[in-house]
Amino acid sequence: MSKKFWADWTFPLMSLISFATLLGAMLSQMSAISVGSLISFSSGLLAYTMMLAVTFMGSRPRFLEKFFGMPQIFEVHGVMSMVMSALILFHVVIQWNGFQSISEMSIVSQTGWIAVIALILIVYTGVFSLSEIFVQYIPVLNAYKQKHNREASLWVHRLAVVSIIFVYIHLIKLPFLANNTVFMVLLTAYTAFVLIYWVVWKLKVLTLPKYEVIKLYRGTPSIWVLEVAPKKGQIPQFNGGEYFWIYFRDGANISKEGHPFSTSSANTNRYSNSIEFMIKDAGDWTESLKNINIGDTLVLEGPHGDMLPPAIQEEPEDVPYVLLAGGIGLTPMLSILRQETQRGSQRPMHLVWGLSVEEDLFMLDELKEMQEKNPNLDVQLIFSGEEVEGYAFGFIDNEYLESIGAGHYRNGHFFVCGPGPMIDATKRLLDNGNVPYEQRHIDDFRF
Numbered sequence: 266m267s268k269k270f271w272a273d274w275t276f277p278l279m280s281l282i283s284f285a286t287l288l289g290a291m292l293s294q295m296s297a298i299s300v301g302s303l304i305s306f307s308s309g310l311l312a313y314t315m316m317l318a319v320t321f322m323g324s325r326p327r328f329l330e331k332f333f334g335m336p337q338i339f340e341v342h343g344v345m346s347m348v349m350s351a352l353i354l355f356h357v358v359i360q361w362n363g364f365q366s367i368s369e370m371s372i373v374s375q376t377g378w379i380a381v382i383a384l385i386l387i388v389y390t391g392v393f394s395l396s397e398i399f400v401q402y403i404p405v406l407n408a409y410k411q412k413h414n415r416e417a418s419l420w421v422h423r424l425a426v427v428s429i430i431f432v433y434i435h436l437i438k439l440p441f442l443a444n445n446t447v448f449m450v451l452l453t454a455y456t457a458f459v460l461i462y463w464v465v466w467k468l469k470v471l472t473l474p475k476y477e478v479i480k481l482y483r484g485t486p487s488i489w490v491l492e493v494a495p496k497k498g499q500i501p502q503f504n505g506g507e508y509f510w511i512y513f514r515d516g517a518n519i520s521k522e523g524h525p526f527s528t529s530s531a532n533t534n535r536y537s538n539s540i541e542f543m544i545k546d547a548g549d550w551t552e553s554l555k556n557i558n559i560g561d562t563l564v565l566e567g568p569h570g571d572m573l574p575p576a577i578q579e580e581p582e583d584v585p586y587v588l589l590a591g592g593i594g595l596t597p598m599l600s601i602l603r604q605e606t607q608r609g610s611q612r613p614m615h616l617v618w619g620l621s622v623e624e625d626l627f628m629l630d631e632l633k634e635m636q637e638k639n640p641n642l643d644v645q646l647i648f649s650g651e652e653v654e655g656y657a658f659g660f661i662d663n664e665y666l667e668s669i670g671a672g673h674y675r676n677g678h679f680f681v682c683g684p685g686p687m688i689d690a691t692k693r694l695l696d697n698g699n700v701p702y703e704q705r706h707i708d709d710f711r712f
Contacts, residue, residue, distance in 0.1 A: 269702045272333040276341050283314040283455050288665060290448040295441070305359040312352035313432050315345050315458045318423040320425045324459075324466045327569065334571045336709035337524075343391065350388050357381060363578045383428040390418040416520045416549075426463060429456065470523070473564035474498060475514065479539060479690060481557055484627050487546045489554050492530075494539040500559035504571030505601035506680065506708065507532045509540070509565040518556035522547075525567060527597040527682070527708060540565070545593040549698075572706050573601055577678055584677055585613040589661060589691055591683020592625060598680060599628065599710050602642070606635050613641045613677075617669070619661050619687060621650035645669045661687070663694055675700055682708035 285309050298306075309388035322342040328336060357377075412509055433456050480492035494500075530541035544551055586605075590600040595618055605612060620626060626646070636642050640679070647657040647665065658667060675698055681691045688709050695705055 268332075269375075273341060274338045275329070275333070276322055276338070277315075277345060279321075280311070280314040280318040280345070281453075281539075283316055283317065284450055287314065287448060287455075288489065290445060290451055291442065293447070294445045296583045301359060304431035305356055308352045308359075309356040311518045312349045312356060313436070314455070315349035315352070315379050316425070316429060316432065317455055319345050319349065320429060320461050321462060323422075323425065324463050325566075326462075327568065331571055331574075334707075335569055336707070346391060350384065353381060353384060366543065371438075373435055373438045374429045380428045380435060383424040383431070386421050387425050387428065390422045408692040416522050419522050419542045421645070426460065426499075429460065443664050467675045470512065470564070470566055473512075473566060474539075476563050476565060478561045478563065479558060480541075481554065481559065484543060488627070489544045489546075490541065491544060491554070491557075492539050492541045493565070496562075497618070498540055499571075500532075500536075500540055501568060502532055502566035503528065504573045504575065505571075506597035506682075506706075507568040507600070507603060508597070508708075509542075509567035509569065509571035511542070511563055511565060513557070513561065513563045515562040517561040517563065519553040522550070524550055525569070525644045527570070527600065528568075529596045529599045529603075531600050531607060533603055533607040543593060543596045568599075570708070571606075571632070572597055572680060572682075572708055577706075582610065582612045584679060585615070586678050587666075588614065588680045589619075589683070590616070590681075591661075591687035592621065594681075594683030594687070594708070595628065599631075601680065602632075602635055606638055609638075611639055611641055614639070614643070615669070616642070617661055617666070618646050620642070620646060620648050620685065623651065626653075643670070661691065661694070663697060664707060666694070678704050678706060680706045680708075685709075 269477075271559050288307060290613070291306065291310070319342050322345075325335065362378075427455040433452070436442060436452060437449065469529075475496045477496055478491065479494045480490065482490055483488040506527065508525050508527040510525050512523045513519050513521060513591055528540055528545055529543045530536040544554065546552055585600070588601065590598045598616060598618075602614070602616065605614070616632070632644050636644060645657070645662060647659060649658070654660045657665065673674045679695060679700055681688060681695075688707065692705075694708070
């Protein structure tokens, strides 16, 4: 549970430590303060340090993401954003002086209100457009989310940087803080670190090596297979199950916003200098792939992910893998299997692939070839939307796993990827089976 603890608490602790140092510096220069003022200033400062933390998380810090996984980071990001919003609302209510025109406000009030308005837009787009964390269980809100333009929401969400800048000005213009040297040094250092990191990240994306599309075709009626190769140099080394953000460039007839997709390929002889992605139609961007042509330019940010860390690959070959995939969730599993096959692995592995209808079925020939090379690879398919001759019907649950012989693999590693309901059901399944957190590797692409 130590990994889970640090995944949940690293960023909140960063925020709390920053808050404690700022509050201590502020109080050290004050001879007296009322309880109401202390509560107001504390809620505002804590909200600001949380704002810095969530913006830092939004910059996708790879050196931390490799330990915790981006889905977990973005889950914490969402929770902290909601707590931060409540703190700011609390701060505003306490400091409320009634309605005034902008011209009548002090610069402290003006900058504070601009920051609050920006924050409202940020939280709105985060909750109702970019994330499923809070709307996935409410059909009405989920349907409302589907109507939002994701690309526009991403631009609005970048107001986080604007909000930080205006809160910073709001703080340094407060007379009782302006002359507090220690407070100002700490405040400027924390703010500068996050903003500089964000700017450097954006500049890196702009200067990433260019790739070109070498293959694009339909694997099934609803799945695109995209293969890209670098225009110069070699592809990066990456582990099976990792993913990249894809940004199209140079006139490609598709949005230039980045979108994350797992690789279906691995560093193998077959993909010696190319990377393959399998992408399911799931929105405006994926539907626009029909506009892409062979030779179109793109860049890849990554690799990201911690699905198959090197330490796990180095474990004895008798340690089994159970790969649970739902629909297009096969993609990272295929990457892992291709990597293991390239290595000549004879590791016991169970691939359990849940599908809705027979039309979704693909890649069977390659999976059979993998089984021929590794007799310890067991492939099981189960359909939930229609009965398909020769295959099981139903859902992946404890009873089904036991029936196919995967239940005794609780000493092995479980790799999971699929739609939200399947992810949630599998987490409960692993909880019921007392599978340790360190043996769970979940690619929750809802983030």
